[in-house]
Amino acid sequence: MNLIENVREALNSVKVHLLRTVLTGAIIAIGISSLVGMLTAIDGIKAQIAESFAGLGANSFDVRNKGFSGGRVVQEGKTEKTYPSITYKEAKQFKEEYASIGIATVFNVVTGSAEVKRGSKKTNPNTRIRGGDENYLSIKAVKLAKGRNFSNMEVRYGNSVAIIGKELEELLFNSGEDPINQKITFLGRPYTVIGVLDKQGGVGQDQGADRQILIPIENASRLDTQGTFNYRITGVASDPGKIDYEMGQAIGIMRKIRQDRVAQEDSFELTKSQSVAESLEEVAGYLRIGGFGIGFITLLGASIGLMNIMLVSVTERTREIGIRKALGATPLRIRQQFLIEAIVICVIGGIFGMILGIGIGNIIANFIGPGGFLVPWLWMIVSFGICIIVGLLAGYIPAFKASRLDPIESLRYE
Incomplete structure (x- = not known):
């Protein structure tokens, strides 16, 4: 056999x-x-x-405060050095100078516990107010369900306009009612709705992305009465293959703006968004x-x-x-x-x-x-x-x- x-x-x-x-x-x-x-x-x-x-861009990077929130950096139980937070003026200057290389967006979080009103309707005090510019939606890959993005003039002059999340539209407006060009009030100021964000969802019970409001970053900076807001920058390289080179240029621009001396270490941090994907x-x-x-x-x-x-x-x-x-x-x-x-x-x-x-x-x-x-x-x-x-x-x-x-x-x- x-x-x-x-x-x-x-x-x-x-x-x-x-x-x-x-x-x-x-x-x-x-x-x-x-x-x-x-x-x-x-x-x-x-x-x-x-x-x-x-979609977010593997060729993007974040510029943020040293130690995430500025202040003192602590290593091995020792307070090493105090680094000032990135100011709105510095972030704005970086965006302008980086424009010759690629595009960048400046954004911040104003508050995470705002109450939004429209007439007799109001939300719970859990709405996130975020400041952003005309590049924020495209760089962060956030889509609009209706309406439009901020214009350059609205960002420059800090007009009182807002882009609201999908959940806020459902809470403050009746079914079939168009929220565009309607007035809402939060933080004691009236804002005109110019857009509604597409539904983004969240993890578990956290639907914060659909409860957020975007306002022009210039307008948001005016609410920073105590100078405690945390400003962040996201830059996009002109080509994914050039990201390391252009991040090096971004570091040079930011060191010049922050006036870091030659022998001094960076007073800020740069991180690739790709690290999150990794x-x-x-x-x-x-x-x-x-x-x-x-x-x-x-x-x-x-x-x-x-x-x-x-x-x-x-x-x-x-x-x-x-x-x-x-x-x-x-x-x-x-x-x-x-x-x-x-x-x-x-x-x-x-x-x-x-x-x-x-x-x-x-x-x-x-x-x-x-x-x-x-x-x-x-x-x-x-x-x-x-x-x-x-x-x-x-x-x-x-x-x-x-x-x-x-x-x-x-x-x-x-």
Whole structure:
């Protein structure tokens, strides 16, 4: 009995015991589909995150206060140095000088607990007021549902105009009522609504993005009566390949504005927005490990089920094994026959499991957020290898048992 005959016999056994093969293959298919499905869904979600950050611009960077909020920087329990916060004047000057290289936006948070009124209607005191300029929406990839962006003149002169979040529109205006050019009041001042932000959602109960109001940064700076506002800058490089070079230029511009001496360290911080995407990639890696672990446990259960079926098969075919041995089949050939049969069942179940897993994974990923169809070739190759390994592990003990059977006792078996 050679290897080709063993393959032929294994396929014939699969065909004869079709129902058993289908049920056993279904166990493997469920295990593989859970593995491939979870990993496909994670990769699909990661791709959507990457696309979102591409919209924000992987070629963007933030300029902010040293230590995030200015003041003293503490390291190893020692207060090292006091750094002044970035002022509105410095941020504005940076934006103007950086304009020869790329575009930049200056923004800040005025308050996170404002109450907004319109006539007899008012919101809870949990509205976030943010100052921004004409570049803020495009650089931060925030879309408008209706209305328009700030004009250059409105930003320059600090007009009392506002762009409101979707939730505020629903709270302050009746259904079907157009909020554009309507008056609202917050922080004791009236503002004219010129736009409504597209719905952004949030995590859990935090829907803060839909409760925010954007006002011109010049107008926001006038509310800084005590000089405590935290101004931040986001710059965009002219080309993703030039980001490191242009960040170096940005550092030079900011050092000049801040009057940092030659031997003095930077009194501000620059960070790439890509670092946030890298952090999310790290989280996706942990999710992938978790998904692989859960899928492996499912496959472990499937392999035990397959081993049980193969042991039953050995018992049912004891006389057949005795006849083969009597005709000259060696223990090696007997082991090969049962191992190949187990592997064939695993491969058939694995192929269906991969197809099912790809479909389920893409459905989950597209349900969470619209995206393209993802075919995870790496996980398909890994899953196919796992099928072979599961077949070998699950089939070895039954195959070893079959190869050790005594031919005389096997022929007597009823």
